[in-house]
Amino acid sequence: MKKWLALLLALLLTTALCAFAAAEADAQPDLLARIQARGTLIIATEGNWSPWTYHDENDALVGLDVEIGTLIAHGLGVEPEFQETDWDAILAGVDSGRFDVACNGVGYTAARAEKYSFSTPYVYTHKVLVVRGDNQDIQTVEDLAGKTTANSASSTYAALAEQYGATVSYVNTLGETITVLEQGRVDATINAQVSIEDYLKEHPNANIKVAQVLDGDPVAYPVRKSADTDTLVAAIDEILETARQDGTLAEISLKYFGLDLTKPD
Numbered sequence: 001m002k003k004w005l006a007l008l009l010a011l012l013l014t015t016a017l018c019a020f021a022a023a024e025a026d027a028q029p030d031l032l033a034r035i036q037a038r039g040t041l042i043i044a045t046e047g048n049w050s051p052w053t054y055h056d057e058n059d060a061l062v063g064l065d066v067e068i069g070t071l072i073a074h075g076l077g078v079e080p081e082f083q084e085t086d087w088d089a090i091l092a093g094v095d096s097g098r099f100d101v102a103c104n105g106v107g108y109t110a111a112r113a114e115k116y117s118f119s120t121p122y123v124y125t126h127k128v129l130v131v132r133g134d135n136q137d138i139q140t141v142e143d144l145a146g147k148t149t150a151n152s153a154s155s156t157y158a159a160l161a162e163q164y165g166a167t168v169s170y171v172n173t174l175g176e177t178i179t180v181l182e183q184g185r186v187d188a189t190i191n192a193q194v195s196i197e198d199y200l201k202e203h204p205n206a207n208i209k210v211a212q213v214l215d216g217d218p219v220a221y222p223v224r225k226s227a228d229t230d231t232l233v234a235a236i237d238e239i240l241e242t243a244r245q246d247g248t249l250a251e252i253s254l255k256y257f258g259l260d261l262t263k264p265d
Contacts, residue, residue: 030228044099047084051256069103075239121218
């Protein structure tokens with residue numbers, strides 16, 4: 001009898017402790033509340049991918065994603081805290097909680113959406129296939145089979161090149177990409193059209209050319225996928241929608257891209 005009583009008391013105690021733990025977890029503030037209590041939105045970005053995020057002549061961090069990231073932070077009632085890192089560390093840092101959000105021209109894909117919660121798209125960009133100026137062999141992505149490309153690790157561009165049979169050499173910046181392409185160390189690269197156009201404005205004598213323009217991609221802001229991030233994503237969406245309706249997003253797009261890329265068409 002005493003044994004059964006002891007087991008019953010142990011069961012009741014375990015049930016009570018589980019209920020207490022669940023109630024305590026429910027009482028914990030979600031990510032948005034923690035951000036607002038902290039007073040800063042920690043934003044991951046590269047800082048070397050113009051015109052998305054880069055340093056100007058005064059070494060200030062600027063770019064389309066810097067302006068929109070700042071807009072989002074202020075909309076949340078906090079200050080932006082940009083932390084620069086290599087591309088292949090950005091999504092991993094969001095996933096681990098090191099960063100609250102990534103503002104770095106991240107293309108939305110179904111595979112990424114399985115792991116991250118995305119905001120609504122804020123721009124839509126086209127991809128381009130780029131080769132050396134004297135290259136006549138590669139005219140479309142179908143010609144990439146057996147060829148080599150340069151791209152950032154884990155980027156959608158690298159995945160697309162591999163999909164068409166290319167071997168990808170990993171680089172960290174667009175500048176490195178163009179350098180190895182001009183040197184003939186790789187055959188091609190796939191990148192954002194706006195970034196290539198911006199590069200050519202700054203380097204009009206670059207020995208590269210666009211071989212093919214590919215379909216556009218929705219670009220959005222990824223947040224760690226978790227029940228405690230839902231309110232943050234909803235708040236970001238609301239801020240973006242307000243900026244879309246009052247023309248702010250279009251204005252920022254025109255400033256950095258020379259085009260309004262805020263609409264899918």
